[in-house]
Amino acid sequence: MIRLRGVSLVYPNGTRALDDVDLEIEKGSFVFLVGHSGTGKSSLLKLMYREELPTRGEVVVDGIRVDTLRRGRVPKLRRNIGVVFQDFKLLSHKTVWENVAFALQVTGTRTKDVMRMVPRALDLVGLSHKSRMFPSELSGGEQQRTAIARALVGNPKLLLCDEPTGNLDPSNTTEIMELLQRINLKGTTVVVATHNQAVVDRMRRRVVRLEHGRILHDDERGYYFRGLGQTAVLPG
């Protein structure tokens, strides 16, 4: 699904976000990108949906060479990728329904299809009964579920989550992670960047650990810290 080869990313201010990264993510898998903030997790995700272009190296997503993709082709790529952020990025003047429908409407989907696809996405995240509410009337978890519904409404093959639980309390966090797992079970490839140790350790999925822009380790069914379980003591 995703293949990065020799990818480096240096920002214009000289910050080296990624340094010679090789990474392969298979179709249908669930992967955690972990590491402290500023280790390049977000940058890695941005390369995948072409928010950033690599300074060097090759990025392939679903068979498409993203690093050399023409600007005009980017919208088509993005329609196949759902992205979720820590701050939800919902439109406050639109209802839950409108926020989700927005993603379809601005990509020229026919109204008939919008009417069919939005309820399905809301049903998936369990928000059908709150579709007329505004984001300010929702809990953090519900807002994030709205954002996930928006990311998924167009049936993308890939869901990228950048600290999806960063603003949520533990119970909402669990709720969101369970939702992501269900989405993954339906066949969507899910990549989650997080520094929430509890989440990673409980789920026991593939863990790719980044440090200073490099991949430190990459474990199937891994922990946040290699070789340590939930009993690990968090470093100060």
Place this chain on the structure above:
Amino acid sequence: MDWGRLRFFLGEVFANFTRNAGMQLTAIGTVAVTIVLLGAFLYVRETLQTFGTGVLSQIEIAVYLKDDIDDAKAKDLATTFARDPRIASAVYVPKREGLKRMKEVLGADFDTNLLTSNPLPNAYHVRVKDPDTVAAVARRIAADPRVAKTDYAADTVQKLLKTAAVLGRAGIALIALLSLSAAIVIANTIRLTVFARRREIAIMQLVGATNFYIRMPFIAEGMLAGVLGAALAIGVLALAEHQVVPKLASTLAFVTFRVNELTLCGELLVVGAAVGLVAAWFSVGRHLRA
């Protein structure tokens, strides 16, 4: 036609437009001022042109013949005139005829009893086809040995022609400048709405909306501001025409012409829309490339 999509699009444009109402009003006002001036300018220019061509087509060269040229000799001149392709007509006015006309024009103010003889020379009234050739034709005729003197409203004609030309050039420059300033104000307004909607734009880009689609509501918004400005201007111009022009017409006889209103309104609306379109295109484009 997918009415749902149209409704969504129009809803976005409208929400956009009302969210920045204050700035939009400024933009509309600027467009309106520009177009009022454009309209007033077109009006004045066309009035002058109509008046000018009217006057010019009636300009006569008075050709006064020498005293020793009698009627018979004067008739020979007619063939000379006929040979000049620039001359439209040449009417012979013998001195007694000239005196009669003078009496008609001056009426009671002119007491012919004071005259012992007719002081007027035999004359021709020559009209040219193209007003621009008046001066040349007059010089040519003056060179004829039978002619004592030619006379025409030289200064007036030249000044009128020159004024019309200068006004035309100055007007075009002025309008270009005003259109530019209107476009800049609209562009700034759009840039503000773009800024206010940067979240939406970011989301649109994230979910794969094309730049064209992202641009469209802003373009529509810019054109709406332009068209509303033009409509306002047309209202002002129409009011001015009905209130001011009749008063002017009573004092200045030549201000009688009326603009072909439908065509002019159409043109002004198109100008407004075009200014808005260009402004919006550039200001959104800058954001999308960033």
